[in-house]
Amino acid sequence: MDLQGNVQVEYGRFEQILSQFLSKSLHIILDSRVPSIRPFGRSGDLLLSAPVKKSDKWFNLVLGDRPAAIDNLNFCHRSLVEPMIIDIVLVQEVPDSSYEHRPTTTLGLGKYVETVLERWVVQYEYISTVFPEVGESSASYKKTYKKSIILLRSLYSMMRLLPAYRAFRKLCLSTQASDFDINYKVSSFSIPYSREEEEVMKQYNFLPIDAPQGRLSISVTYRASLSDFNLETSTTFPPQIITDYVGSPATDPFRAFPSSEKGVGAISFPLRGEQSPSSTPFHRPHSWTCGLHRISPLTQPRGGSPPVHRTSTMPYDYLSPPTNTYGPRYQNSTNHRTTSFDEYQLSPPFSPSPPTYFSGGNPLKTRMHSETAPMSIPRSMMGRSPRYLSPNLSDPNRNSLPPFSPRSTKYDPSSQDSASGIRLSRKSDSFRAGEMNSGMTNHCSSQKVLRDSKDDSGRFSGLLSSSSSPRIGFSRSSSRLSFQDDLDDFDYSCPFIVDDVDTSDSHASQNLDGKKGSEFTSQTFSSAKKSQDAAVGALVHMLRTAPPLRQDSSCYSSPSSKTELEGEVGAASGFFMSRKRSSYKEMIFFSPKAELGWSAKNPNSLLVGVIFVRKHN
Amino acid sequence: MMFKLKQYVQCGDVELEKKIDEKIDQFIDRVEKHPNKKNQICLSFYEEKKQAVWFTNRVERLYWEQWYINLNVVQQPKSHSGKSHYSKVVVDPGESALEERSHRRAALEASLREVLFQIIKFVNEKKDHVPPIPNLEGVSFLYEITIPSSSDSAFGMDMFKRMLQTGHPTMLS
Numbered sequence: 001m002d003l004q005g006n007v008q009v010e011y012g013r014f015e016q017i018l019s020q021f022l023s024k025s026l027h028i029i030l031d032s033r034v035p036s037i038r039p040f041g042r043s044g045d046l047l048l049s050a051p052v053k054k055s056d057k058w059f060n061l062v063l064g065d066r067p068a069a070i071d072n073l074n075f076c077h078r079s080l081v082e083p084m085i086i087d088i089v090l091v092q093e094v095p096d097s098s099y100e101h102r103p104t105t106t107l108g109l110g111k112y113v114e115t116v117l118e119r120w121v122v123q124y125e126y127i128s129t130v131f132p133e134v135g136e137s138s139a140s141y142k143k144t145y146k147k148s149i150i151l152l153r154s155l156y157s158m159m160r161l162l163p164a165y166r167a168f169r170k171l172c173l174s175t176q177a178s179d180f181d182i183n184y185k186v187s188s189f190s191i192p193y194s195r196e197e198e199e200v201m202k203q204y205n206f207l208p209i210d211a212p213q214g215r216l217s218i219s220v221t222y223r224a225s226l227s228d229f230n231l232e233t234s235t236t237f238p239p240q241i242i243t244d245y246v247g248s249p250a251t252d253p254f255r256a257f258p259s260s261e262k263g264v265g266a267i268s269f270p271l272r273g274e275q276s277p278s279s280t281p282f283h284r285p286h287s288w289t290c291g292l293h294r295i296s297p298l299t300q301p302r303g304g305s306p307p308v309h310r311t312s313t314m315p316y317d318y319l320s321p322p323t324n325t326y327g328p329r330y331q332n333s334t335n336h337r338t339t340s341f342d343e344y345q346l347s348p349p350f351s352p353s354p355p356t357y358f359s360g361g362n363p364l365k366t367r368m369h370s371e372t373a374p375m376s377i378p379r380s381m382m383g384r385s386p387r388y389l390s391p392n393l394s395d396p397n398r399n400s401l402p403p404f405s406p407r408s409t410k411y412d413p414s415s416q417d418s419a420s421g422i423r424l425s426r427k428s429d430s431f432r433a434g435e436m437n438s439g440m441t442n443h444c445s446s447q448k449v450l451r452d453s454k455d456d457s458g459r460f461s462g463l464l465s466s467s468s469s470p471r472i473g474f475s476r477s478s479s480r481l482s483f484q485d486d487l488d489d490f491d492y493s494c495p496f497i498v499d500d501v502d503t504s505d506s507h508a509s510q511n512l513d514g515k516k517g518s519e520f521t522s523q524t525f526s527s528a529k530k531s532q533d534a535a536v537g538a539l540v541h542m543l544r545t546a547p548p549l550r551q552d553s554s555c556y557s558s559p560s561s562k563t564e565l566e567g568e569v570g571a572a573s574g575f576f577m578s579r580k581r582s583s584y585k586e587m588i589f590f591s592p593k594a595e596l597g598w599s600a601k602n603p604n605s606l607l608v609g610v611i612f613v614r615k616h617n
Numbered sequence: 618m619m620f621k622l623k624q625y626v627q628c629g630d631v632e633l634e635k636k637i638d639e640k641i642d643q644f645i646d647r648v649e650k651h652p653n654k655k656n657q658i659c660l661s662f663y664e665e666k667k668q669a670v671w672f673t674n675r676v677e678r679l680y681w682e683q684w685y686i687n688l689n690v691v692q693q694p695k696s697h698s699g700k701s702h703y704s705k706v707v708v709d710p711g712e713s714a715l716e717e718r719s720h721r722r723a724a725l726e727a728s729l730r731e732v733l734f735q736i737i738k739f740v741n742e743k744k745d746h747v748p749p750i751p752n753l754e755g756v757s758f759l760y761e762i763t764i765p766s767s768s769d770s771a772f773g774m775d776m777f778k779r780m781l782q783t784g785h786p787t788m789l790s
Contacts, residue, residue: 060750060757147744149757154737161733204734207741 014141014212018080018124020058021148021216025122025155026086026186027063027070032159033088033118034184035171037067059149061156082188083123088164090115090229091181115229116197117164117182118222119190126214140212147209148216154206155218163226180229193221200224640762647764648690659763660684664748678759681746 030037056062095110159165168182193201201221208217640658648656663678750757 146747146750149750150744150747151741154741157733157737161730161737207738 010141011212014144015080017141017145017148018211018216020055021152022080022084022122022124023066023070024059024061024063024152025120025218026084027066028061028152028156028159029086029088029120030067030070030184031063032156033164033168034182035168037069037184038064059145059152061149061152080124081126083121085187085190086120086122087116087185087187087190088118088120089183089185090117090164090167090226091183092229093179114183115223116193117167117226118162118220120218120220121190122216122218124211124214124216125208140210144209144211144216151206151209151216151218158204158206158220162220162222163224164222167226167229636762640764644688644764648688652690654690656688656690657765658686658688659765660686660760661763662758662760664751665759681748 052062053065055066056064092113092115093110094113164182167180171178171180171182200223202224203219203221205219206217208215644656644658660683661680662682663680666677666679668675668677748758751759
């Protein structure tokens with residue numbers, strides 16, 4: 001009969017409204033809580049110029065493109081009568097006493113802890129089994145639709161009033177990694193709260209809307225306060241751009257390393273959830289990155305956080321979000337890595353450009369005995385100052401070097417002396433102070449070598465290299481003191497000189513004076529923790545007793561010496577590049593493993609240790 | 618309070634936000650010119666109805682909802698910023714002015730949030746009077762923001778009377 005048919009049609013329209021209501025509410029909730037679900041990443045800015053899709057016009061509330069994940073979830077929602085329960089989960093990385101858990105977490109702290117911040121219940125409560133009159137149902141679903149417009153707008157407003165919104169905004173606005181993340185779980189049933197959770201949860205129920213044969217309702221239980229979680233994204237010092245420094249590719253084309261496609265995306269952070277296609281053996285737990293993350297958990301790009309559901313033990317229904325939810329996050333993280341300076345905060349500075357070097361002082365000694373502040377390389381070598389390759393390849397003059405440690409007495413953002421070279425991360429001191437394990441010792445030793453607190457004029461710059469194979473990774477820095485003077489102060493001739501291979505003598509000699517630099521591989525010092533002193537002493541001795549260098553402009557030593565060095569300094573082995581400059585001979589030594597790490601494809605950073613020896617003739 | 622209100626939820630409509638900003642600026646000017654005085658800003662939703670009056674078609678506005686936001690600015694002895702009458706914070710006499718100010722702001726923010734909760738609750742409770750949505754681009758309902766002058770002390774009553782005269786607005790059902 002027509003009457004029956006009309007009723008069916010009317011009810012069909014209501015079902016469509018109900019389905020869209022569920023999708024829209026889900027979209028509103030996730031769009032206001034989960035940054036990764038946004039099609040535009042964290043910014044989530046609607047492209048106002050983009051045409052509004054018809055599907056987005058439902059309920060007069062345009063939210064932008066609905067993520068596929070939401071459509072999938074809605075599709076999976078078996079029955080319109082079943083409640084849709086959306087858990088907004090806070091994921092935090094916390095230290096774990098159990099060692100073996102560490103590699104699984106992004107920041108290397110230990111384990112993930114999930115806390116339900118909010119639980120939204122959106123449902124259609126089916127009340128009556130009596131089919132309404134035709135006229136009644138027609139007006140009924142229209143009324144339901146119009147009232148749901150207001151309800152959804154109220155929901156939209158409420159999303160921004162609840163405490164969890166602040167956490168969401170912090171995630172969105174943070175340009176760097178934070179130690180927490182917000183994820184979601186959608187299900188048709190929920191695990192009851194524990195008693196402790198119930199005590200801290202508040203409830204809010206929206207007034208239900210009358211619907212054909214039932215009513216639509218939205219309710220939420222939420223944590224009244226998030227102060228317990230210490231959700232603060234790290235505040236870092238503003239990245240310092242060193243526009244010129246000794247040894248940068250800009251001033252010394254020969255030293256310019258092939259720039260990575262990702263620029264300084266060759267960061268020292270291994271994203272555990274994301275591996276580059278050509279990940280190298282250097283992605284190891286005891287690399288720089290690992291330790292860095294331990295000290296400051298706020299430097300991990302969000303893309304590295306693993307999907308919540310993999311670590312979750314909550315028995316959720318089929319409606320657990322698909323892993324593609326995490327897709328945008330990884331993409332964003334990639335973008336972040338290439339553009340954010342903050343990520344270098346803890347990482348040893350690096351760049352695909354030539355390394356920097358120490359000058360002055362007795363780095364090897366001082367590192368043993370004192371916690372010295374990082375040195376900066378003066379700008380005095382303006383004309384020839386090399387430039388670090390910046391994260392942004394389009395601006396090669398930008399420098400990705402992290403600022404000095406706050407404990408550094410020599411650090412001065414406005415200092416003219418700090419232009420060139422890479423400064424050690426300001427957290428490097430905290431490495432020593434903080435919890436350390438064997439994996440961290442690479443940092444320590446490397447950092448120590450890079451420091452020279454005694455010599456006020458000493459300059460150094462550590463270098464991290466992550467781009468394609470660098471025969472040499474140097475950058476230069478100038479020093480007020482001549483190198484000769486510095487040598488006189490040392491008990492051993494040492495490190496940290498960098499020089500060109502093919503530059504003219506005059507140029508080189510100019511730069512040689514007082515210039516030092518160093519690079520260190522994490523691998524070089526990976527096993528040198530206990531025998532650091534002995535290793536260095538042995539190296540020095542070996543270098544001193546080494547046969548005279550050839551007079552050629554450059555040459556590579558035989559592998560035999562390479563092996564010898566390996567035995568002495570752990571993983572340190574490699575090529576020797578020697579050249580003679582006027583009255584100096586210098587030996588440049590670096591680990592062959594570093595070469596791999598210089599691969600442009602490898603986003604992971606790598607420290608290349610370079611030891612330069614200069615001798616008076 | 619209006620500018621704080623705006624921070625909480627933004628509708629995303631550029632024109633609307635621009636208009637709100639203008640009105641807020643006007644309101645702030647008014648408040649600054651008349652300190653220590655009760656100031657009010659009014660948000661009205663209406664329908665436009667054509668009425669034939671004396672052989673002319675006149676578009677009349679039928680207000681179906683009005684919100685009055687009262688703001689009392691209390692001049693602080695040491696600071697120039699005003700605060701609403703909502704905040705009543707007991708402050709230790711030993712606290713510095715800055716701490717006191719931040720306390721007041723925190724209390725104001727908390728009370729403001731509470732007010733917004735109440736607004737949402739009320740909006741959801743009373744929906745039957747809402748007229749059919751006119752399908753406007755961006756903003757769905759016709760609205761106006763007015764700042765009654767001090768001489769309009771009976772402004773609210775005038776509106777009420779007008780509503781009574783024109784009859785009930787179109788009901789949803």
